[in-house]
Amino acid sequence: MDEEGIDQSTVENLKRIKARLVKNKDDAASFSSYQRPSIVSWLKKKREDEGNPIRGGKFWTALAGATDVDDSGLVLICPKKNVANLFIDYAEYVAVVGNGNFLAFKSKKDAKPLPNDAFQVDMISRVRKGREGDVSQTVRFVISEHLSTCSNVINHAQAQFEDGIRGDPAANPFDRRAPRRLIHCNSMSVSSLLFDETAEAETAEIPDDIAILSDRLNNHKFQEGSFLGRQSLRDNPLTNSYREVNGAADGFPGWTVDRYSDWLFVQHDEKEPRGPLPSIHDGYTAGVYLLPSNQDRAAMGSKDKIRPLLIEGREAPEIVPILENGITYHVSLDRDLSTGIFLDQRPHRAWLSRYCNEDTHVLNCFAHCGAFTIAAAKAGASTVSLDLNKKWLDRIEPQLEANGIDFDERHDCIYGDCFEWLEKLSKRGEKYDVVILDPPSSSVGKKKKRWSVGRDMAELVQMAAPLVKKGGIMITSTNNASLSSLKFTTSCQTGLERAGVQSKLERIQPMSVDFPSIGSQPVKNLVWRVN
Incomplete structure (x- = not known):
């Protein structure tokens, strides 16, 4: 590959990635084995742990x-x-x-x-x-x-x-x-x-x-610091960030409330009345930030330069460490439009961290601040994170370090257009156990001047498919609420077929309890096994 025009940092990253490729010559994908227990085997293990074994x-x-x-x-x-x-x-x-x-x-x-x-x-x-x-x-x-x-x-x-x-x-x-x-x-x-x-x-x-x-008709309010249907999340010592109120699906159109540890992040469509908020005196909440919002998480405030404002309580630190399934992530509540993590992907990250091991190699495209990267790395995987915005990529290293992971030769970040780099990595013969494609609904890039997930997802999948090892997986996700699940699935399948890759749809990940929906769920998560 012609490396002219590539900055020196990226050249060094590519050398490390190439070294890993040479070191790991096994073409077969590597994952942790996991099988959900039957009810009887679960009971047997439980009784053994209690000191009362059964047959x-x-x-x-x-x-x-x-x-x-x-x-x-x-x-x-x-x-x-x-x-x-x-x-x-x-x-x-x-x-x-x-x-x-x-x-x-x-x-x-x-x-x-x-x-x-x-x-x-x-x-x-x-x-x-x-x-x-x-x-x-x-x-x-x-x-x-x-x-x-x-x-x-x-x-x-x-x-x-x-x-x-x-x-x-x-x-x-x-x-x-x-x-x-x-x-x-x-x-x-x-x-x-x-x-x-x-x-x-x-x-x-x-x-x-x-x-x-x-319980909505009789209990449509916060109790003990948590809104309806969030008690198990509130009481979970391994997770302190989740969605407290999910707009119209919770009965309050245009009003969403996200909890990031001790702080709340509220998005409000000003055409709708305000919804409920827990009290900052309840022992769970230190402060509340408000962002007048566009419901598209990728475009929020991009034109009008709106930023979150503290409306109650005390200011959050510049970086707020949060816990999700025992893993530490970093968010910022008043620096940028994005806090740095999308809470609706919590179950998908949990699945990925359980699935990876130290021999798993992950390519995270459109990586943003690297939440999928952190989840995989915590399980021991080596990672490559690719994004067009270097500012977001710079937030990955501190998060790795917060989880006791060195940002060394096993983890790399590449700043650039995903469409360009998928082609470059393919020409280099790169192969990954996991390739993650979670693009914004629409964006402006370099190679693809105008991107639309509804129009261009098949092409993106086609370009990424050759990078997946035999037996590996491709994760395709979108938050485009207007795109039907079936159409998105069909687009992904079309891309795989155009790439000449045999695959099967192995897993569909629904959204978690704190993201109830009206009608089809807006976020679609698919896992494809490449044969």
Whole structure:
């Protein structure tokens, strides 16, 4: 490659990257292995840790309740030899119905459906105001005198309400409106047929992802320093930054509140009334910054030079260290338009940090301040961060150091246009285990004078695909709310096909509980496996 016109710092970076390529001659991608445990294996491990080991998992079975790994609440686990001696008096489930009228197809493997008279159905709440047709209904299902699981609720709910369970991946995996299917086993009563004994159990609380919808009518305010549906985040010692209020989806159009440790960052569309704020006297909040906002996070304030202003409490330091899943990131609340991290990608960063290891090599395009880079590096991965704005890249090294990671030959930053550099890196024969493409919705570059994710994503993917190792992954993301999930997926797939790369869509990452949506979720996260 002709290196004329490239600054000396970039030349040195390229030499280090090339050295890593020569050192790691293995063409196969390297990742940490991770497999979610079954409920029985989880119970076995839990009992062993408590000093009360039980016989191996093959002797046990999950009979009723939240038997699917993504469901929540009570689960009845029983030795297989005793199954015939149990009687289920009742099991109570709470579910959120409202999935954009997407229905899950009945599987051929489904057991015989329960009779309708086994179900008692009661409405808990119905949220309709401002939801533009995406009505949400929280419903209680009580199933008496039958073995039942969360899965039994699906078909009955769909038949009665003509709508699916929110977040059900079997209904529409491209348009998941919650991180999981929102079903919770709330209580259960089980009797023994051998002894005159009955056991009853009830969960103390409904999970946040259901409470954020079901409790709204009666509890639409901050309590103990946290807004509706954020209790688990507030009480999480490993995370102190998340979204407290998410605009219209939380009932307050044009009003979003993000928590960054002890400070709040408010974005307000002045065409709408102000929404709620926690008190700075609640013990959780030191100060509040306000930014009159454009809802496009990439363009916010770019023309009118608006900056955040402190409106209450004390000023934040120039750099605020925050915690997310045990990893330290840096944000600034009054220096720039962007704080330095996009909180809606928290689950995606958690997945990446669990997936990488010391042999994983990551290329982070449109890296911004390097949040994906930090997550991967914390797991031991080597990284290359690429962005057109050197100011953002300069914030990566201090964040690595804050996590005890040296900014050495394993980590590099390249300042430049992604379209130019993808071509250069490909000509150099670079290969990565992970290539991340999270571009802005629109921008102005050098090689591509005008960029639009709706128009140009296929071309971007086509250029990046040759850089992915065999067995490696490409992460494609967009925050373009007007671009449908299916169209974005199709664009990415088109780019991979044009590159002559065989791939499969392996993972779709929904947004987390603190980013509820009305209709389709605005941020789309896809993980592609390159074969």
